[in-house]
Amino acid sequence: MADIFDEVEEDLRRARFETLWKKFWPVIVGAAVTVVFVVGGWRFYDHLQAQRSAAAGARFESALRLSRTSGTEAEAQFAALAAEAPSGYRILARFRQATELAVRDKPAAAAAFDALAADAGIGPVLQDLARLRAAYALIDSAPPAELTRRAEPLATADGSFRHSAREILALAALKAGDRPAAERWIKAIQDDRESPQGVRGRADLMSTVFSASGS
CATH class of the missing domain: 1.25.40 (Serine Threonine Protein Phosphatase 5, Tetratricopeptide repeat)
Structure with a gap:
């Protein structure tokens, strides 16, 4: 007797599920497709960001090597990175560009460091570092x-x-x-x-x- 009741209850559950599925399957399928697209898009974005970061890192290393032999050319490369690279390398490139500039034009380098010091987006520690570097650039002339x-x-x-x-x-x-x-x-x-x-x-x-x- 208990088996009969179990079978009846199972049939009722199946009927309710089929009714709900027929009613809501577009919503369920749409939500699943949305999740797939969102996850896929996020992973693709991460992949692109990783590629950009790796490329910027290689360019930054190349500019560092170049700075040992040609500061002016290295300065130009750092300037390009400061304009195009992802945010982390962009900040590093701005500091290095100002450092290279200090070799030939200390007042201009101090101005570049002052611009970094005024940029709240880089955070208070790096802003203070920029203020210090500006003072060092002017130590012989100010x-x-x-x-x-x-x-x-x-x-x-x-x-x-x-x-x-x-x-x-x-x-x-x-x-x-x-x-x-x-x-x-x-x-x-x-x-x-x-x-x-x-x-x-x-x-x-x-x-x-x-x-x-x-x-």
């Missing part, structure tokens, strides 16, 4: 006050580039003949346990020169 204006905001206790910024500030103070300010920034470098060895070594050298020259 007035001490200009170098101080550029570097001091980067020299905070938690700044990512505080060590290099403090070194620029010490050099700017020396350039201005402001020995107390130079000593203050040198001490800030020496007191910071995270100061890189190179920056610390140059600060120690300046401190030794100060000690030898007397007050």
